[in-house]
Amino acid sequence: MSDYRTIEHDVLVIGAGGAGLRAAIEASASGASVGLVCKSLLGKAHTVMAEGGMAASLANVDDRDDWSTHFADTMRGGQYLNNPRMAELHAKEAPDRVRELEAWGAVFDRTPDGRILQRNFGGHKYPRLAHVGDRTGLEMIRTLQDHGVHQGIDVHMECTVLRLIKDGDRVAGAFGYDRERGKFRVFRCNAIVMATGGIGRAFKVTSNSWEYTGDGHSLAYDAGADLLDMEFVQFHPTGMVWPPSVAGILVTEGVRGEGGVLRNSEGRRFMFDDIPDLYKHQTADNEEEGWRYTQGDKDARRPPELLTRDHVARCILREVREGRGSPHGGVFLDIAWIKDRIQDAPERIKRKLPSMYHQFKELAGIDITSEPMEVGPTTHYAMGGIRVDGDSQMSSVPGLFAAGECAAGLHGANRLGGNSLSDLLVFGKRAGEHAAAFAKDHGTTSADEGQIEDAARWALAPFERVDDGGGPYQVQATLQTRMQELVGIVRQENELREAVGVIGELRGQASKVGVRGNREYNPGWHTALDLHNLLIVSEAVARAALERKESRGAHCRIDYEGKDPEWGSKSIILRKGEDGGMEVSTQPTLELRDDLSQIIEENQA
Amino acid sequence: MTRATFKIWRGDTNGGELKEYNTDVVEGMVVLDAVHDIQSESANDLAVRWNCKAGKCGSCSAEINGMPRLMCMTRIGDLDLDQPVTVEPIKAFPPLRDLVTDVSWNYRVKEKIKPFKPRPPDAPDGTWRMDQADVDRVQEFRKCIECFLCQDVCHVLREHEKHDSFIGPRFIVYTAALEMHPLDTEDRLPELKVANGIGYCNITKCCTVVCPEHITITDNAIIPLKERVVDRFYDPLKRLFRAITGRKS
Ligand code: SF4
Ligand code: SF4
Numbered sequence: 001m002s003d004y005r006t007i008e009h010d011v012l013v014i015g016a017g018g019a020g021l022r023a024a025i026e027a028s029a030s031g032a033s034v035g036l037v038c039k040s041l042l043g044k045a046h047t048v049m050a051e052g053g054m055a056a057s058l059a060n061v062d063d064r065d066d067w068s069t070h071f072a073d074t075m076r077g078g079q080y081l082n083n084p085r086m087a088e089l090h091a092k093e094a095p096d097r098v099r100e101l102e103a104w105g106a107v108f109d110r111t112p113d114g115r116i117l118q119r120n121f122g123g124h125k126y127p128r129l130a131h132v133g134d135r136t137g138l139e140m141i142r143t144l145q146d147h148g149v150h151q152g153i154d155v156h157m158e159c160t161v162l163r164l165i166k167d168g169d170r171v172a173g174a175f176g177y178d179r180e181r182g183k184f185r186v187f188r189c190n191a192i193v194m195a196t197g198g199i200g201r202a203f204k205v206t207s208n209s210w211e212y213t214g215d216g217h218s219l220a221y222d223a224g225a226d227l228l229d230m231e232f233v234q235f236h237p238t239g240m241v242w243p244p245s246v247a248g249i250l251v252t253e254g255v256r257g258e259g260g261v262l263r264n265s266e267g268r269r270f271m272f273d274d275i276p277d278l279y280k281h282q283t284a285d286n287e288e289e290g291w292r293y294t295q296g297d298k299d300a301r302r303p304p305e306l307l308t309r310d311h312v313a314r315c316i317l318r319e320v321r322e323g324r325g326s327p328h329g330g331v332f333l334d335i336a337w338i339k340d341r342i343q344d345a346p347e348r349i350k351r352k353l354p355s356m357y358h359q360f361k362e363l364a365g366i367d368i369t370s371e372p373m374e375v376g377p378t379t380h381y382a383m384g385g386i387r388v389d390g391d392s393q394m395s396s397v398p399g400l401f402a403a404g405e406c407a408a409g410l411h412g413a414n415r416l417g418g419n420s421l422s423d424l425l426v427f428g429k430r431a432g433e434h435a436a437a438f439a440k441d442h443g444t445t446s447a448d449e450g451q452i453e454d455a456a457r458w459a460l461a462p463f464e465r466v467d468d469g470g471g472p473y474q475v476q477a478t479l480q481t482r483m484q485e486l487v488g489i490v491r492q493e494n495e496l497r498e499a500v501g502v503i504g505e506l507r508g509q510a511s512k513v514g515v516r517g518n519r520e521y522n523p524g525w526h527t528a529l530d531l532h533n534l535l536i537v538s539e540a541v542a543r544a545a546l547e548r549k550e551s552r553g554a555h556c557r558i559d560y561e562g563k564d565p566e567w568g569s570k571s572i573i574l575r576k577g578e579d580g581g582m583e584v585s586t587q588p589t590l591e592l593r594d595d596l597s598q599i600i601e602e603n604q605a
Numbered sequence: 606m607t608r609a610t611f612k613i614w615r616g617d618t619n620g621g622e623l624k625e626y627n628t629d630v631v632e633g634m635v636v637l638d639a640v641h642d643i644q645s646e647s648a649n650d651l652a653v654r655w656n657c658k659a660g661k662c663g664s665c666s667a668e669i670n671g672m673p674r675l676m677c678m679t680r681i682g683d684l685d686l687d688q689p690v691t692v693e694p695i696k697a698f699p700p701l702r703d704l705v706t707d708v709s710w711n712y713r714v715k716e717k718i719k720p721f722k723p724r725p726p727d728a729p730d731g732t733w734r735m736d737q738a739d740v741d742r743v744q745e746f747r748k749c750i751e752c753f754l755c756q757d758v759c760h761v762l763r764e765h766e767k768h769d770s771f772i773g774p775r776f777i778v779y780t781a782a783l784e785m786h787p788l789d790t791e792d793r794l795p796e797l798k799v800a801n802g803i804g805y806c807n808i809t810k811c812c813t814v815v816c817p818e819h820i821t822i823t824d825n826a827i828i829p830l831k832e833r834v835v836d837r838f839y840d841p842l843k844r845l846f847r848a849i850t851g852r853k854s
């Protein structure tokens with residue numbers, strides 16, 4: 001029998017970024033005993049990296065804004081593959097979630113009359129993002145953390161979950177280890193909220209940290225849950241491209257919101273060259289109008305730099321491929337130019353974009369108040385994830401809930417900037433509330449020892465294999481490089497097929513990887529275990545991308561250019577088959593209620 | 606490309622020593638990159654904390670050539686590569702393994718500080734109004750990424766090990782952010798004076814120097830709070846005024 005410590009909770013929340021913290025706070029407020037598992041230390045989750053802000057139609061800066069416009073913007077951005085119920089709830093509830101954060105101590109930037117200030121962002125019709133300079137994510141996670149630690153939640157730091165434990169169809173707990181000692185822990189609980197974030201580490205160039213290995217996606221998948229929309233991976237158009245060691249680190253869209261422009265090596269604002277029809281009526285067709293928009297002129301239309309992320313990323317790629325890129329393989333993002341327009345430009349840039357100023361100064365030796373930045377696309381966000389019910393956030397496995405990036409539905413084929421932080425709060429709260437209610441209504445679970453023993457054996461296997469040099473880091477690096485090449489921004493059938501093959505081979509290698517050292521804080525071991533999850537999410541992305549024979553939102557097939565109306569009403573589901581293989585199927589998208597469909601129509605004008 | 610030598614502390618709770626590693630470095634690399642390269646080339650089990658690699662999460666604190674720094678924000682080009690570069694865990698907290706230390710004390714300290722307690726909303730829409738000018742200072746404090754480098758460098762913790770009676774600069778900054786929050790109504794000065802030991806700080810300013818977020822810890826947080834403590838507890842006139850009016854400070 002293996003040695004482990006058992007911990008009991010009503011609700012277990014896995015992941016302690018914005019969604020996990022918000023879920024834990026809510027479940028605890030509902031009277032449940034709550035355990036919160038974080039892969040890192042508390043307060044270090046990837047939410048800290050979010051820069052731009054959180055979208056909510058507070059209408060503090062432009063009083064024409066309301067939930068229905070936010071809803072319509074979100075659906076348009078997602079190319080109508082979104083779960084409309086989630087888009088509706090999100091738009092309706094985001095303002096309250098932002099105000100609640102303020103009541104818990106968050107300090108947002110202010111309007112002249114002392115209200116929460118909001119900024120422009122791609123795809124949002126009105127200035128909608130509540131923000132704190134360009135460190136909104138830090139403000140959010142710190143506020144939730146400082147509030148959360150006084151709510152009686154048990155926090156399990158530096159603990160990784162490897163398996164979910166089931167009692168019949170229901171989830172009954174989780175099996176994992178603590179990093180510090182490498183000891184096993186078994187969490188017994190009556191409901192689980194998955195809030196593990198994204199899958200960015202499956203790619204080479206990414207804005208995501210080491211933690212984003214798709215843990216929640218694969219834990220849920222292994223437990224029998226459906227994954228949805230996995231082909232939609234957002235490549236953020238502006239990541240750093242130089243120096244090489246920082247390639248992929250995010251450059252906030254806020255730079256463009258504040259008037260930053262994209263230029264190619266010929267100095268041309270290439271974003272004016274290709275404006276999609278869906279957005280023509282609301283996009284400026286000259287530089288002057290675009291500038292006025294960023295300065296708050298309500299009659300002006302937004303500059304094409306603020307088109308949706310998928311489109312901007314592809315335009316950048318086009319410039320680079322056609323030989324008009326910057327020296328290190330990106331394009332130029334210039335905010336310094338605003339000094340031609342306003343007097344105190346350098347001070348204003350430093351005040352509005354302090355961490356960008358800092359980041360370029362210290363990592364690239366570039367002063368963004370006087371020189372342009374070099375930027376290029378970086379893997380940023382998974383729109384797809386665990387399929388959930390729009391109201392409760394419960395997955396297809398009873399008692400298993402999901403919120404935030406690891407859940408699917410809100411963003412459809414492409415996420416708008418700023419809709420992520422609000423997503424975390426709105427659906428984190430809902431998942432926490434419904435998980436607590438589920439735990440209460442459905443009583444306790446039990447689970448047989450066999451599942452635990454099996455997981456423990458699997459976890460220790462790498463120590464028993466010889467480390468033959470092809471260690472865990474090499475397998476991980478190969479996977480990342482190949483995914484980037486074969487399942488990146490533009491895709492085609494033969495490459496996607498190749499990817500599926502490569503993933504199969506790497507799975508074989510991963511099962512032979514041996515590690516050295518002992519169980520205490522051993523990153524080699526952790527990387528070896530994470531490979532299982534990375535391979536599942538990589539396969540899911542590749543298989544779904546192969547299935548969707550059209551180009552829509554973040555999914556771009558050069559062998560199937562343009563949108564296919566038939567695919568416009570279909571979603572792709574991935575499920576673990578009886579034989580352990582991955583099954584791909586399609587299902588019709590959710591019905592759009594008449595009132596919601598009318599809102600979309602009204603906003604098309 | 607150049608070959609560089611690193612001396613990295615390897616060990617655990619029972620002690621350890623510096624071990625030498627060589628790896629190739631290129632322009633633009635930071636120390637964390639080199640540590641990762643060493644980890645994947647020759648020391649798979651080398652323990653190190655990191656998350657963001659962009660100076661935003663505060664996980665990768667270490668002492669590089671004896672200086673408390675973030676590994677992800679220290680460019681190798683700025684170091685003298687003729688000498689081996691030493692990388693050691695921060696010393697104000699117990700070592701766990703290699704570059705990873707036990708920082709749990711910080712979490713316990715923070716939990717003991719009284720949380721934010723806002724006054725009731727007073728704007729017509731059920732929220733509050735705050736001027737940007739009034740939140741600027743609090744926003745400076747809220748930039749803190751909890752890297753604990755200031756805790757590491759402060760002699761009260763590092764040399765005198767007053768962990769029982771002094772909360773350290775990080776949590777004075779945290780207290781200041783709460784005390785100066787325009788909406789807050791809580792009173793934290795009594796603890797700050799006694800249990801949290803603000804008096805131990807003798808304003809050496811070492812904390813301000815190492816803060817990667819450039820928070821003016823001493824001038825903007827510690828000194829104003831020290832003044833409030835003095836006004837409250839040592840100024841008889843102010844004490845009388847408070848007794849009569851019932852005001853906080
Ligand atoms: S100024 Fe005070 S808190 Fe800062 S390092 Fe010196 S003694 Fe410590
Ligand atoms: S105050 Fe500065 S040095 Fe101290 S923990 Fe915060 S960011 Fe780090």
Ligand code: FES
Pocket residue numbers: 654655656657658659660661662663664665666675676677678
């Ligand atoms: S890794 Fe986040 S601060 Fe260095």
